[in-house]
Amino acid sequence: AQTVTQSQPEMSVQEAETVTLSCTYDTSESDYYLFWYKQPPSRQMILVIRQEAYKQQNATENRFSVNFQKAAKSFSLKISDSQLGDAAMYFCAYRRTGGFKTIFGAGTRLFVKA
């Protein structure tokens, strides 16, 4: 069965600094998607970034980028120039291509210090 592990329950970063959130996953599939979602205090899940496993190039979205290591089954999220609005729970998630079930990690709570 597929699993997603986020080993950092909490992280803290100084405003304007860079922080990296870790995620590892386990699957026997070769074609899948990986996601990072942000959940602010409002609790709505917001897509931050998406990576397709067949693409070797790491996805980027403005200040957010990922380090996708397929062989190591690692998918970390780097947030550059951290802002107060980045404070939230961040969830790593996996879904096999063609599947309907997205599997979520337990989440990492990110604190941003002014």
Place this chain on the structure above:
Amino acid sequence: SQTIHQWPATLVQPVGSPLSLECTVEGTSNPNLYWYRQAAGRGLQLLFYSVGIGQISSEVPQNLSASRPQDRQFILSSKKLLLSDSGFYLCAWSVHWEGRTDTQYFGPGTRLTVL
């Protein structure tokens, strides 16, 4: 653009009472629809998904049921709520084409407290 609505936003219900949570999507047709539950401080657990009207798949056997009476409407129900049904319920939608399922987009959620 697509939008997804959920109501109510907050609900407090006594044990043993019925439940009906509604989710609607605008701006897309024939979406895949999903119900997730998030317990306090935890990740999301998929409860049900639907690929079309009247088609419901259950991921976790439990006290809840789902229905899809219209293309863009998804309802989560219970005949008798349990204390363990408390949590945050999220509806999501995605498109599915050529054997691939695209990103899931989430609604604002419903916070359910069972007393």
